Amino acid sequence: MRNIIPSWTCEYDLKRNRDTYLKLINNVFDSGRLLLGNQLIEFEKNFSEYIGTKYSVGCDNATNAIFLILKAIGIDQGDEVITVANTAIPTVSAIKQANARPIFVDVNKNGLIDIDKLPGLISARTKAIIIVHLYGYPVNFDALIKYKKTHGLTIIEDCSQAHGAKINSRKVGSIGDFSAFSFYPTKSLGAFGDAGIICTNNLSKYNLLKELRFYGIEKDYIAKVDGYNSRMDEIQAAILNYKLTKLDQNIAHRKKIANLYYQNINSELLNPIPHPKNSNCSYYLIPFYFKKDRDIFQKDLEKNGIITNVSYKTPVHLMPAYKDLGYKYGDLPLTEYHCDHNISLPVFDYMPLDFVEHIVDKVNSICRNY
C-alpha cells in the first residue's frame, strides 16, 4: 500500500494510457494545426452526440463557457442571475464578469438547488438561472419549466461536475437552454490543462457563441460582434476525444468504488449525502455528511495517509470577494450546514480497489474512537 492515497491523481490513468496520449499529442504536432482544427471539430461533434444536443462550442475553460453563454443571451448591467452558493467560485464569478448580480438560492438535502425556494427570488430583473449539478449528482429541474415559461428565463446547466450523469434517464447538459462543462484535469472527463465546452440546441446562439469565443469573427478575420478569446486547443481536444470513449466505463468504476464505501463503512457518524430521486449519478466525488468535527476527522485521516476533499468549506455568499452582495451567515442555512459537514473520500480514474478496502478499514477504526 502506498504511503499516501490522494483525493485525486492522474497517476493511474497515465500508467495505463501514457503512450496513447503521447501518440495523440504527436499527431497534433504533425498536423501543424494547433488551434481551431479537425481535433476540435471532431470533439465538438462527438461530445454533442454523447450529451444529446445538436451543437457544441469548445472553449478554453468552463468559467468562460458560462460567461460566453451569459453574453450570448444579452445579460448586462442590472440583470440578475439566480444560482447556488454551494458551488465552485467560477459559477458566480462568471455572472459578475458579465456585469450581472448573482442571487443565491438555498440548497436541499442533496446539496443541490432547492427549486421550491425560487418563487420569492424571481423578479423582473431575473434573466437566467444557473443549475449546478454538484458532485456528479444531477438536479431534477422539471419544476423550473413553469417559471421559464411565465418569466421568460433562460436555464443554464453548470455540468462541470456531472459528465454523463442522468436524471429521469436524460443526460444532464441536454435539458436546459445551454450547458457548460469543465474539463479541468480533476473532472470525470479531464484534460491535461484547461478546457471547457458549451452545449445547446439553439442554432443562432451556437453561431454567435462560435464568434464570441474567437474575437467576434464570423469569417475572413472580420469581427462581426465584439468578442473574446476562449478557444480550446487541439492537443486538449485530441486527448478529450479519446477519453470520451472511456467515460462510461470510468463512471462504472467510480460507481463500484462508491458502492464499496456505502456498503462497508459502518459508522453512523458518516452518511452518504443522499442521491436525488430517479438519478444516475456520475460519482465525480463521493460525498458524505460527517456528524462531528469534520476538520478533526479530516486531519486524522491525513495522519493515516488518506487525503479527503471538502467541497466546499466556505460557501460563495460568505467569501470576502462577494461581500458587496450583502449576504451574511444564516441567510442560506442548508448551504451553510452542507459546507460545515461535507467530506468526500478519494475517487479517481483507474483507482485500485485495494485502496478502497484500506480506506474503509481506516475510516471505520478512526470513527470507532470518537
Ligand SMILES: Cc1ncc(COP(=O)(O)O)c(C=O)c1O
Ligand atoms: C461547478 C463548477 N463550475 C465551474 C467550474 C469552472 O471550471 P473551469 O476551471 O474549467 O473554468 C468548475 C471547476 O472547478 C466547477 O466545479
